Amino acid sequence: MASSSHREAHLQRNLPLPQPSQDNAEFYAAAARGELRFQRCTPCGRFRHYPRPACPSCLSRNFTWELSTGRGTVYTWTIVRGPTLPAFQDRLPYNVVDVLMDEGVHFVSEVLDCEPEEIRAGMPVQATFVAVSDDVTLVKFRRCA
């Protein structure tokens, strides 16, 4: 069975992955297509992220999944030097960034191919997609040229 063998592969690599849910299924389906999409409230027009059923501003449950520009800037960040989860031990040090997207939402992720001392607040970044399994594609970032 494909799903159980994938699950075993994840366990072998010991990588914790996002758990699909009713709220984020469309987010991950879009990511698998190479699209970053955010929920946008129909009545008030505000974007939101993480995915959730109701608008935090007006509480409406009416929304669409809008295509993001994929662009943003580093709002803040930290460098993880350890200790960390065993699955990430061989990646130390790595960055965790809060990206302020063009749409105004904050997105927690990682800037790839970027040395810790090179990260700056306000640094322009662009979304990139990393398929980690048949089911999950992660949204990461790269510095804009």
Ligand SMILES: [Zn+2]
């Ligand atoms: Zn709203």
